[in-house]
Amino acid sequence: MAAQTRIYRQRIRSVQATKKITRAMELIAASRVVKARKRVEESTPYALALTRACSAVATNSNTDHPLTTERVDPKRAAVLICTSDRGLAGAYSVNAIKKAAELIERLNNEGKEVVAYLVGRKAVSYYRFRRRDFAKEWTGFTDGPDFEVAKEIGDELTAQFIAGSEEGGVDEVHIVYTRFVSMVTQEPQVVRLLPLEVVEGEIDTDGDGKPDSGPLPLYEFEPSADEVLDALLPKYVTARIYNALLQSAASELAARQRAMKSATDNAEDLIKTYTRLANQARQAEITQEISEIVGGASALADAS
Amino acid sequence: MSLNVEIVAPDRKVWSGEAKQLSARTVEGEIGILPGHSPMLAVLGNGEVHIDPVDGKRSTITIDGGFISVDKDQVRLVAERVDATALTA
Numbered sequence: 588m589a590a591q592t593r594i595y596r597q598r599i600r601s602v603q604a605t606k607k608i609t610r611a612m613e614l615i616a617a618s619r620v621v622k623a624r625k626r627v628e629e630s631t632p633y634a635l636a637l638t639r640a641c642s643a644v645a646t647n648s649n650t651d652h653p654l655t656t657e658r659v660d661p662k663r664a665a666v667l668i669c670t671s672d673r674g675l676a677g678a679y680s681v682n683a684i685k686k687a688a689e690l691i692e693r694l695n696n697e698g699k700e701v702v703a704y705l706v707g708r709k710a711v712s713y714y715r716f717r718r719r720d721f722a723k724e725w726t727g728f729t730d731g732p733d734f735e736v737a738k739e740i741g742d743e744l745t746a747q748f749i750a751g752s753e754e755g756g757v758d759e760v761h762i763v764y765t766r767f768v769s770m771v772t773q774e775p776q777v778v779r780l781l782p783l784e785v786v787e788g789e790i791d792t793d794g795d796g797k798p799d800s801g802p803l804p805l806y807e808f809e810p811s812a813d814e815v816l817d818a819l820l821p822k823y824v825t826a827r828i829y830n831a832l833l834q835s836a837a838s839e840l841a842a843r844q845r846a847m848k849s850a851t852d853n854a855e856d857l858i859k860t861y862t863r864l865a866n867q868a869r870q871a872e873i874t875q876e877i878s879e880i881v882g883g884a885s886a887l888a889d890a891s
Numbered sequence: 892m893s894l895n896v897e898i899v900a901p902d903r904k905v906w907s908g909e910a911k912q913l914s915a916r917t918v919e920g921e922i923g924i925l926p927g928h929s930p931m932l933a934v935l936g937n938g939e940v941h942i943d944p945v946d947g948k949r950s951t952i953t954i955d956g957g958f959i960s961v962d963k964d965q966v967r968l969v970a971e972r973v974d975a976t977a978l979t980a
Contacts, residue, residue: 632897632904636969640932640960734901738971804962809933810919818934818958822971829901 589872595865599858606854612675613847619730620770620840626731627767627833634826641816641823647805648812653749654820655783661758664699665722665747666691667740667780667828669764669835670707672729677846679765679773679839680709686775687763694761702757704744706832730839732832734825741825748781764831765838771845773838780827783820892926893945896966898952900973909945913966915959916940924961931961940968942978950978 645655668687670680691701703721705711707729714721723743728736750756760781766774808815894913898905914923917933937955944950957970 626902629903630901632899633901633969636897636899636960636967640958640969643932643960734971737901804930806930806932806960806962809917809922809931814918815932815934815958822956826901 591868592865592872595861595868599861599865602854602857602861606851606858609847609850609854613844613851616840616844616847620837620844623731623833623837623840624767627830627837630826630830630833634830637819637823637826641819643804643806644808644812644816644819647808648816652813652816652820654745654781654824657782658751658758661699662752663702663757664694664759664761665702665704665744665757666694667704667744667760667762668706668710669762669831670705670710670713670729671835671839672708672726674709675846676839676843679842679846680707680713682775683763683765683835684710684713686777690761690763690777694759699759702747704740706740706835729832730836732829732836734829737829737832738825741821741828744781744828745821745824762828762831764835765842767834767837767841770841773841778827778831780824783823892964894924894926894964894966896942896968898968898973898975898978899970901971905973905975906978910966911943911945913943913968914941915968917959924959924966926964928961928964930963932958933960934958935968935970944978950975952978 666687668683670683674680687703691703694701703714703719705714705721705724706726708726711721711724711726725736725740744760747756748758748760752758759779762778762780764776764778766776768774893909893911895907896910896913897907912923912925914921916922916936916938918936919933922933935954935957939951939953941949941951952973952975954968954970954974955972957968957973959969960967
């Protein structure tokens with residue numbers, strides 16, 4: 588009987604230790620998610636300035652840029668999948684990978700060959716374990732990506748797109764990331780990055796869903812509209828990727844915070860249950876001892 | 892009249908404020924911008940940009956890979972790398 592109580596006590600101690608860890612992780616994630624959200628916000632002025640400039644040029648120039656032209660018969664598509672480096676974030680990475688799997692199936696049905704580009708160790712190990720091929724991986728930064736990485740990814744994908752499927756590149760670039768909606772909701776999202784769709788003329792800089800009033804001014808371009816577009820579009824692609832990475836980072840931390848919160852709550856429940864069981868076992872032990880003593884005493888009395 | 896200048900980097904808004912004039916180097920050559928400049932969008936070369944804030948003395952910042960847009964005295968200077976320690980310090 589004493590053994591039973593000891594086992595319960597042991598379990599309580601082990602759950603308490605786990606609870607301390609999950610609690611610490613929850614607090615860390617909570618403080619970092621604030622920072623990650625701030626970084627998303629801080630990157631918007633750049634993205635807005637670029638969007639504004641791109642649509643200004645697109646409105647003023649009639650030539651089709653290679654980055655905005657739809658390919659006639661797309662054969663290969665690149666998919667960039669953004670996941671996390673570390674686990675313990677609930678279903679965060681799995682959701683992104685699932686969404687990517689849906690997209691890949693759809694592309695395959697359309698007769699396109701898919702080339703995977705992976706961000707985050709979780710996606711890499713998913714692909715390695717299943718012995719699937721992927722073109723390139725970037726890891727080690729998912730909870731705080733910096734612009735340099737986004738630039739590297741952007742340059743690689745743009746180069747592949749420019750090359751086209753005939754020369755071993757791709758005809759389309761898709762990106763799967765997790766959009767940060769709120770602290771409780773994060774949505775995996777699919778966006779087609781290339782060929783770009785630049786909205787002409789109308790832009791919505793204040794984010795109220797309505798375009799700003801008034802037409803764009805007639806800009807003078809230096810050196811020329813086409814050359815300005817040449818310089819801007821790759822930057823635009825990079826800014827989009829950077830934004831996707833930042834949103835993914837914020838989503839990852841929010842998902843981790845929530846997962847760790849429910850782990851902590853679970854641990855508390857477990858401790859409660861085990862404490863009850865341990866008390867019951869202790870009480871049973873005492874009752875048993877008393878009845879043994881009483882039984883022994885009456886046996887002695889009967890004997891004499 | 893003064894220029895309303897915004898300097899933007901990918902991860903932050905570096906500086907914004909009023910300036911009397913500004914000069915930068917585009918891929919074609921040096922340009923100076925004064926209040927009342929016609930709308931313009933230019934690709935900038937890597938190098939220095941000089942700014943004369945309304946209050947304060949002339950500062951020089953270094954940028955890398957960017958462009959500038961001018962529209963009704965609203966100037967946006969956007970670059971991938973900005974070193975504006977002279978301006979913000």
